Amino acid sequence: MKLNEFSFIDSHVHFYDMKHPTLHYGHWQPHEDLPLRELGNRNYLATDFLKEAEPLGMRKVIHVQAAIGSKDPVEETKWLEDVFIQTGIPHAIVGHVDLRAPNAREVIEKHLKYQHFKGIRDFSYGDYLVNKDFRKGFALHEEYNLISSIAVRWEEMEKLVDLANSYPNIIIILDHAGNPEFRTEEYFNNWKSGMTKISKMDNIICKISGLGMGDHNWTLESITPYVETCFELFGISRTIFATNWPVDGLYSDYSKVINAYREITKFLSLTEQEAFFCKNSENIYDI
Template identity: 50%
Template sequence: ETEWLQEAADRTGFPRGIVAYADLREPDVDDMLARHAEYPLLRGIRDFSYGDYLTVPEFHRGFALLEKYNLSANMSVQWQEMEKLRDLAGKFPNIKMLVDHTGLPAERNDEYFAKWKQGMVTAAKPDNTVCKISGLGMSDNDWTVDSIRPFVLHCIESFGVDRCIFGTNWPVDSLFSGYDDIVDAYTEIISDFSEDEQIAMFSRNSELLYNI
């Protein structure tokens, strides 16, 4: 897949960066990362592991290799695991960690929202974590600007403007809305921020993070 994306970029100029898959617990993960790194657009790794893996020694061994290859890590973690994510970020301060899909809020009720909020505050404590605000349609299929607004604004409040990036979760969220709907919603929600702050969250932070 990384080879295919690199070939597409060489041919069309798009994409400008690649976040590839790797199972960081595999014994041969160093070789796997080296093969990914042969392609110049590689910028990060997303490990789709689930369950209680953030404290597993095999995962830490593989995770440490991301610094060797100057790669970021996309982390699909819910609020229950945010303390472990915070500790992982503290152990590897030179590796940028993206909290994927807004911390994967799975429910829409006051009790869950309070727990999710605290989880995001915890995840934001290390300086090397970044919040990718995206994927809010996955658990709120009939979302509106007002229904996602509290999640977006809390992420920005917790991480700060310079550590938040917007994503569309395309094509998954195409099941629930149009591409323009998502971008327009983000734009409306952050309309009170300065133009420079909006540019940071929509593009500049990602450009700096991924060196593009």
């Protein structure tokens, strides 16, 4: 990163077409809670994202599963490959695989027919991190050289530590900085305790993103302790930047997020800023 030159990789975005004939967006249906269901009132396409992100220095983008409840999750990857041909983004795709399912391997191999497929997110259910079938499917990440994307809250972090310890050769991306839901001192301490345990696992990368989901009226001052704690625990080399767009767009505009992180990271060297905003994601996802 050159002086006065700023660019970033957005490592967690969602594109969706509510009228797509085979894709279903379960989180954004009319019966879902506010404000998430408001996302279903419109489409959010790659062209919409480019209008918001390119003027601010977006270099590359990683798409994370948006379609939930589709009959065939590979349809989203296929659609996104077509989007890439048309727009030049996304540069990597993290798609859905039901890792408990007997056909998990077959689904992975279908995803891998598309060149930008790089990882798996399984929004599973129940106590899935210790489920035997889930772990059997999870092991396939290593065989196919795929990145795992997992979202947990502090109450589940010890189970994530055990998962990471059981599969030390699989890179796990902790989504949304461990999903801190509340902004109380007690919650912060519980969250930090869990994050401290997670940070000791070298194969877990902290994706700093989505902080608006637990802090709808966030300010620079309210999110800074969480960002700085992630840097403190994981180091710059095991953190990556993302916006969780357009979900976090329910609570702010894109430029506010980018400018906030630029301000928070001013204390980092230019090399460290380049690592956090760009290089770490490029290396992890090979993009």
